[in-house]
Amino acid sequence: MNTGIAILDFGSQYSQLIARRVRELQVYCELFPWDAPAEQVMALRPQGFILSGGPASVYAPGAPQIPDYVLGSGRPILGICYGMQALAHALGGKVAPAPEREYGPAEIETQLPNPLLPMGRQRVWMSHGDRIEALPPGFEVLARSPNSPIAAMGDLTRHYYGVQFHPEVHHTPGGKDILRRFVVDICGATPDWTPTSIITQAVERIRAQVGSERALAAVSGGVDSSVAAALVQRAIGDQLVAVFVDTGLLRQGEREQVETTFRKTLGANLIVVDAAETFLNALKGVTDPEQKRRIIGETFIRVFEQEARRLGTIRFLVQGTIYPDVVESSAPDRSRAQRIKTHHNVGGLPADLSFELVEPLRYLFKDEVRLVGEALGLPPALVWRQPFPGPGLAVRCLGEVTAERLARLRAADAIFTSELEHAGLLQQRPGSEGESAVAQAFAVLLPVQSVGVMGDQRTYQDVVALRAVTTQDFMTAHWARLPDDLLERIANRIVNEVDGINRVVYDITSKPPATIEWE
CATH class of the missing domain: 3.40.50.880 (Class I glutamine amidotransferase (GATase) domain)
Incomplete structure (x- = not known):
């Protein structure tokens, strides 16, 4: 160090x-x-x-x-x-x-x-x-x-x-x-803490720790797990096995993005587990958000365990722990391998699933992680992706989660974010465009229906809420003052292009008193 x-x-x-x-x-x-x-x-x-x-x-x-x-x-x-x-x-x-x-x-x-x-x-x-x-x-x-x-x-x-x-x-x-x-x-400190130097040092440490053995990485498509896996892949190549569990709760195009990044861009050994049906069955009839979270966490554990057993004995597990995680938990150790506990961020793995951790991002802040990701060649769409909750679209699909409702939400969300990006309002680099840029934006499918008129016929369909906020640190946030014509275009596209939605509303509540996510 x-x-x-x-x-x-x-x-x-x-x-x-x-x-x-x-x-x-x-x-x-x-x-x-x-x-x-x-x-x-x-x-x-x-x-x-x-x-x-x-x-x-x-x-x-x-x-x-x-x-x-x-x-x-x-x-x-x-x-x-x-x-x-x-x-x-x-x-x-x-x-x-x-x-x-x-x-x-x-x-x-x-x-x-x-x-x-x-x-x-x-x-x-x-x-x-x-x-x-x-x-x-x-x-x-x-x-x-x-x-x-x-x-x-x-x-x-x-x-x-x-x-x-x-x-x-x-x-x-x-x-x-x-x-x-x-x-x-x-103090005479040398300003040499750059993405290139971070990568060089991380690769050396990973090689010294893992040696000739295999390592397992659970990638979610999130920036932390993706950059951690990419660093380890840079260090040990084919010794890394990356596992991506498709829960069916992802945003539009995310599975394809992960597969392209790891297989084509990085040349990594990626195993994709299609578990959408498993997760949907587990969530059937569930509407309470906390119960959704517990079910998703437990289901991920079981799916990941099954895949880990199939791969045989693997000693090392790659985890995307970043510095704020370490600081906030006052974690005292700096190098000793640990057992996985349920609060760790690879889906909440159980204590009896024993690995030695490889944590190449352990002393990096989120902005440093993103810069390292860029230097590793990860695509900007992944490196600077919008924040996304661990349970995925399940907690933006208020009420029961079904394949039909998820498809509806996924399409509305894609229209909203693509229009913001096209208008140049979607912040790409946090903090780089001041407080006026939209730091986070997403759609929420509500568990209510409303009366509408489409093609001279009465409709009774779903309502989608749009949420966009400006913030510096996500601790507090203001609702984004989007242009009226942009909101009108987004609403028109959603009700015309997404079957089953006939009403669009915009959330104008700041944090506090509201949270950024709805569930």
Whole structure:
């Protein structure tokens, strides 16, 4: 593993965002709990430390503190918000409650030349209730704001810095430059974390782990499982067996896309299991969404188990675990093989199905996974595909799931997304086109029928709802303000081209209070 930047998480809602911003600078970093064992953090051989924000008051009993090994490392340190206060507290400064909480935009002015902040004024984002009232010995005030007399501080000799604001959020326009100054200029990190280098290192690790044995990959058509399988295939070739279970719950053309990608583009050994009838039989008469999910997960397990047994003894299982999965579960291990548990993301495999995991994406964010996929030659339609729930169209087909209703939904969904794409409104690269681009769009078949008139005859047919949202992170989302003429064209096409639908409605609910998916 390359040396890089170690980020210690003190409980900030922005901790993962710090890591993403550093990775965007093509510098490798990892995120650790603030109390992670020293040997685990130092195994990274960090060139510097970033201390995140957090909700605590550093002077309160039991509050998180900077570990001794960080201060004893001799490496540069950047404290952000709580991290700055923790740095001041540990080195003899004074932190106390601010006269009033500061949350939102602010303007800081740099007080003296320094390696971290450019001279002049800049807009930043504040979110704190405490502030530093006395600097530690050796520190100087680097920047002030009307409400923060010490908005940034630094010990230029030891390369210790602190900022009261959040440079990682997009509300601080110059934040990326501040982080670049720290990780590249001050820490001396080399910006060599690129898709090409990621692939090279991953291939080496996979070959060292798997050797001459076979590996099994369950591919769903999703970007994570596809990129993971493509990486392993690049490393070990015919030793990889990829299994694609066609549940019958896929969108239009997805099975064909997976087969073309893995067989023709990558030359991989792909086994396609046509299990549509099995899944439909299992879902017969079921309308509760949670029951649908349980049935689909269990059925996938059984189908995959059966295929795994047929292939004989295979020691390794490829899994598309990505870095947010690791961070959110606080997974401590970095290399040891694990047993599969039901919460893992290959369909929820049972604990008694034992494999050693191959997880080539374990330390990548989703945007990095997509860039690696492009570099591996995967088609853009797969790499930048729309988010899709694990149970597939079953949870967009409200009510009972039947072959007829799925066909109806699949056709309406294809019309909707193709029209958005043709209009240039469907976001291809998340975050690349601002907040106005449609980040996710899909159709939902409702479990109700309505009266209509078609060809001078009364109809009583299904209703389809269209859902399109704009979002930066999918945690919150706004409904997309699509042009009226576009919505009219989409509705006309659906009712004229899809048998059994005579009414189209558009969902104008944001998240929250609604979720993006309907079920």
